[in-house]
Amino acid sequence: MSSAHPQGTPGPPTTIVLFGATGDLARRKLLPGMLHLLRSGLLPRVQIVGTSLEEHTRDSFVEFAHRAIREFSPDTTEAEWKDFAQRLFWAPGGTAESLRAAVEEAEGECEGPQRRLHYLSVPPRAALAVIHTLRDADLVEGSRVIMEKPFGTDLESAKQLNAAVHAVFDESQVFRIDHFLGKEAALNILAFRFANGLFEPVWNRNMIDHVQIDVPEKLGLEQRASFYESTGAYRDMVVTHLFQVLAFTAMEAPTALDPQSITEEKFKVFRSMLPIHPEDVVRGQYLGYREEPGVDPESETETFIALRCFVDNWRWAGVPFYLRTGKKLAEGQRIISVAFKEPPKSMFPEGSGIGQHGPDHLTFDLADQARVSLSFYGKRPGPGFRLDKVSMQFSVEDTTWAGSVLEAYERLILEATKGNHTLFTTAEGVERLWEISTPLLEDPPPVRPYEPGTWGPNQIHQLIAPRAWRLPFERKWRERTTRDDA
Numbered sequence: 001m002s003s004a005h006p007q008g009t010p011g012p013p014t015t016i017v018l019f020g021a022t023g024d025l026a027r028r029k030l031l032p033g034m035l036h037l038l039r040s041g042l043l044p045r046v047q048i049v050g051t052s053l054e055e056h057t058r059d060s061f062v063e064f065a066h067r068a069i070r071e072f073s074p075d076t077t078e079a080e081w082k083d084f085a086q087r088l089f090w091a092p093g094g095t096a097e098s099l100r101a102a103v104e105e106a107e108g109e110c111e112g113p114q115r116r117l118h119y120l121s122v123p124p125r126a127a128l129a130v131i132h133t134l135r136d137a138d139l140v141e142g143s144r145v146i147m148e149k150p151f152g153t154d155l156e157s158a159k160q161l162n163a164a165v166h167a168v169f170d171e172s173q174v175f176r177i178d179h180f181l182g183k184e185a186a187l188n189i190l191a192f193r194f195a196n197g198l199f200e201p202v203w204n205r206n207m208i209d210h211v212q213i214d215v216p217e218k219l220g221l222e223q224r225a226s227f228y229e230s231t232g233a234y235r236d237m238v239v240t241h242l243f244q245v246l247a248f249t250a251m252e253a254p255t256a257l258d259p260q261s262i263t264e265e266k267f268k269v270f271r272s273m274l275p276i277h278p279e280d281v282v283r284g285q286y287l288g289y290r291e292e293p294g295v296d297p298e299s300e301t302e303t304f305i306a307l308r309c310f311v312d313n314w315r316w317a318g319v320p321f322y323l324r325t326g327k328k329l330a331e332g333q334r335i336i337s338v339a340f341k342e343p344p345k346s347m348f349p350e351g352s353g354i355g356q357h358g359p360d361h362l363t364f365d366l367a368d369q370a371r372v373s374l375s376f377y378g379k380r381p382g383p384g385f386r387l388d389k390v391s392m393q394f395s396v397e398d399t400t401w402a403g404s405v406l407e408a409y410e411r412l413i414l415e416a417t418k419g420n421h422t423l424f425t426t427a428e429g430v431e432r433l434w435e436i437s438t439p440l441l442e443d444p445p446p447v448r449p450y451e452p453g454t455w456g457p458n459q460i461h462q463l464i465a466p467r468a469w470r471l472p473f474e475r476k477w478r479e480r481t482t483r484d485d486a
């Protein structure tokens with residue numbers, strides 16, 4: 001990964017207090033991400049106070065971080081690691097006293113104004129206890145706090161959680177993280193829609209037949225049985241990531257690229273969404289889930305969900321949005337596919353290939369190296385008039401910017417240290433999403449079994465008929481082109 005980020009401005013020294021510092025997310029994403037922010041010059045004066053319920057000393061935490069960096073950021077040089085290592089501190093046991101002492105030690109190394117960010121990488125049930133410890137340690141004033149989803153499990157619990165958080169932190173200090181909103185490709189949806197004149201005129205119910213937001217995963221539970229059992233695919237993925245991506249796809253043009261304008265437009269989408277009805281939902285559970293360690297042998301938790309929902313406003317009334325995600329599916333993908341309406345009349349005879357591969361459509365791939373493709377019917381060379389699907393594709397990987405991609409967590413940590421809420425969800429937005437989820441949560445349809453390695457239970461086809469799921473792709477994404485054949 002390249003370290004060049006010319007637009008970065010150093011900012012004051014920043015202390016990040018990382019709760020859950022020896023957890024899986026810290027190991028895979030947060031510590032490597034913070035190191036990358038340091039070495040790329042985006043957060044050059046950062047220090048990290050780690051804490052968790054595990055027994056560690058500063059030295060053993062540094063050793064933990066070193067292993068994480070070797071595994072997940074292997075191109076780090078020895079000098080870069082040494083610079084990072086001396087910025088790591090440890091607060092044993094996470095008590096108010098030890099936190100206060102470790103933060104004072106870290107902040108004492110710098111002079112002048114400083115920023116402080118608490119990152120709560122802890123299970124939802126532990127979040128409030130941490131917030132109270134921060135209050136007891138007098139580490140609230142002037143600090144910002146990043147919280148991890150799920151933000152409650154239904155409307156009632158979300159309201160309670162928000163009220164309890166607001167008793168300690170002001171909403172302006174709270175950053176609810178949804179890492180899909182930090183993905184380069186998700187932001188590219190905004191650039192694509194609002195920086196061009198070409199697409200916006202067709203972005204509505206007159207031209208668009210339906211939208212698919214499809215995020216199948218090959219992964220299973222990955223040692224997260226207890227989290228997953230009480231969460232399930234809807235709460236883990238849909239009410240968070242998929243609805244946020246839907247908002248970027250469906251929102252009106254914000255008046256400015258600032259937190260308030262973007263948040264307002266996203267919230268209007270959520271307000272326009274119709275409640276999710278159980279008859280528009282297919283829940284699934286992969287065969288073998290109930291035998292996983294830590295899973296109830298009679299569990300009704302869904303590991304798969306597909307649903308149809310509607311944004312009931314002037315732009316989108318009547319246009320179905322199909323969402324799907326699940327564990328142990330055939331492929332890992334994250335796509336948004338926008339299908340256009342067929343032409344009202346066709347001069348092409350049956351058998352010419354017209355319509356044979358579904359409607360023309362635009363596809364966004366939300367991979368780190370974002371891709372966009374526009375697929376449409378074209379004439380096959382040769383005699384007669386045979387049609388086939390062809391596509392135009394753009395891939396970040398083919399550009400010289402490939403090395404500048406920021407990982408989602410890196411971007412979000414950076415923005416939170418600056419106090420920029422643009423890419424974070426609000427208490428109000430979260431509560432509205434739980435509100436539209438109420439009919440489904442109160443009366444969920446039964447979980448249907450599916451074989452691991454498939455695309456989910458058979459009922460998914462009825463849900464979308466007479467349309468069809470775009471995945472699996474009939475044709476693969478174009479392979480990376482080298483400069484010579486570009």
Ligand code: BG6
Binds near residue numbers: 179217219334
């Ligand atoms: C997390 C979910 O928020 O997102 C996981 O808890 C899921 O269950 C993950 O696997 C997917 O994120 P990404 O960025 O790997 O697609």
